Amino acid sequence: MEQLLITGGNGFLGSHLAEGLHQAGYRIKILARNRGSDTPAPEFETVWGDIRDEAVVDHAVRGVDRVIHTVSNFRKGGSDKDQAHGINVEGTKVVLEAVRRHKVKQYVHCSTIGVHGSVLEIPATETTAFNPGDIYQQTKLEAEELVWEFTRHHCLTTTVIRPISLIGPGDTRMLKLFRMIKKGRFIKFGPCNAYFQPAYIDDVVEGFRLCLDNPKAFGEVFIIGGDEYVPLETLFTIIAEELQVKPPAIRIPLTPMLWAASLCETICVPLGIEPPLHRRRMSFFQNNRAFSIAKAKKRLDYRPRINLRESIRRTIVWYEQEGWL
Numbered sequence: 001m002e003q004l005l006i007t008g009g010n011g012f013l014g015s016h017l018a019e020g021l022h023q024a025g026y027r028i029k030i031l032a033r034n035r036g037s038d039t040p041a042p043e044f045e046t047v048w049g050d051i052r053d054e055a056v057v058d059h060a061v062r063g064v065d066r067v068i069h070t071v072s073n074f075r076k077g078g079s080d081k082d083q084a085h086g087i088n089v090e091g092t093k094v095v096l097e098a099v100r101r102h103k104v105k106q107y108v109h110c111s112t113i114g115v116h117g118s119v120l121e122i123p124a125t126e127t128t129a130f131n132p133g134d135i136y137q138q139t140k141l142e143a144e145e146l147v148w149e150f151t152r153h154h155c156l157t158t159t160v161i162r163p164i165s166l167i168g169p170g171d172t173r174m175l176k177l178f179r180m181i182k183k184g185r186f187i188k189f190g191p192c193n194a195y196f197q198p199a200y201i202d203d204v205v206e207g208f209r210l211c212l213d214n215p216k217a218f219g220e221v222f223i224i225g226g227d228e229y230v231p232l233e234t235l236f237t238i239i240a241e242e243l244q245v246k247p248p249a250i251r252i253p254l255t256p257m258l259w260a261a262s263l264c265e266t267i268c269v270p271l272g273i274e275p276p277l278h279r280r281r282m283s284f285f286q287n288n289r290a291f292s293i294a295k296a297k298k299r300l301d302y303r304p305r306i307n308l309r310e311s312i313r314r315t316i317v318w319y320e321q322e323g324w325l
Ligand SMILES: NC(=O)c1ccc[n+]([C@@H]2O[C@H](COP(=O)([O-])OP(=O)(O)OC[C@H]3O[C@@H](n4cnc5c(N)ncnc54)[C@H](OP(=O)(O)O)[C@@H]3O)[C@@H](O)[C@H]2O)c1
Pocket: 007, 008, 009, 010, 011, 012, 013, 014, 031, 032, 033, 034, 035, 049, 050, 051, 052, 069, 070, 071, 072, 073, 074, 075, 087, 091, 110, 111, 112, 113, 114, 140, 162, 163, 164, 165, 166, 167
């Protein structure tokens, strides 16, 4: 039985990958930062530590067959440049060095559709021009470039996956939106005609599984997610329908909020405070996220099973079970 290392194995995607790929027959090792209360799942081997720590990463990579690297400072919207670069780029470098040293059979790099930023070409594909819009997206792109450079120099077997916006049990990023819509307090900024495309977490895990030990995935980039995109206005209506409340009706212009977000970041980031409002959060209302998954369908026979409405429904059920809605 092959052993997989999943970095960030206690994160949203990482924990679903660990569970799903364990069920698919892999032995799982995870590398994770202990948040204090975390206890290791008995079915997984766990290495605690920071992705930037060479000794920790070397220990984690030693002896595994394949590595899936998901660690990122994703949730830290207002994080400073050094932190984003340190985790997303330098951290990736530390993992790549260990992958090379230990002659790992395959390196699967978790990137993001965010490297394309807000897309003009609809739907965008793996070859659409890069257009990263913030420090997170810029450093994710830098990491991808580093991965390919390293792959060429050291003849690694690499696959890059760019997941679309994840949704499903375990997600907390969309919770605020669902809550506000339920309470009738959600305010729409701007016209809300930008596209949004959710990717149900189990479908994304399946996309990763299909890339493992699959020569059709070696040296390739895949966009993985659901295949429906809708304008934000429609997304808000579907969420409201599934919550059985009225769709949000209040709308205010976007531009003043962008100024406020920028101001919040300028004040909070130097003080080490997570800004309550930041440009990345506001970019939700501006950025077009509409992607084609045709390549994954064709080469990997990838077929997402959970449609957009059902993704939302299942996410609501989970929020309710947690007592959050
Ligand atoms: N969620 C999405 O919509 C989405 C969409 C496209 C791509 N992605 C990509 O998917 C991956 C996983 O995202 P996610 O949504 O699962 O986010 P997440 O829940 O925040 O997971 C990221 C994981 O990385 C860990 N991490 C951060 N800094 C670390 C460090 N210095 N050392 C060790 N571990 C560290 C986090 O641990 P802590 O909790 O201790 O910080 C967390 O477990 C990321 O690469 C992200 O770019 C996500």
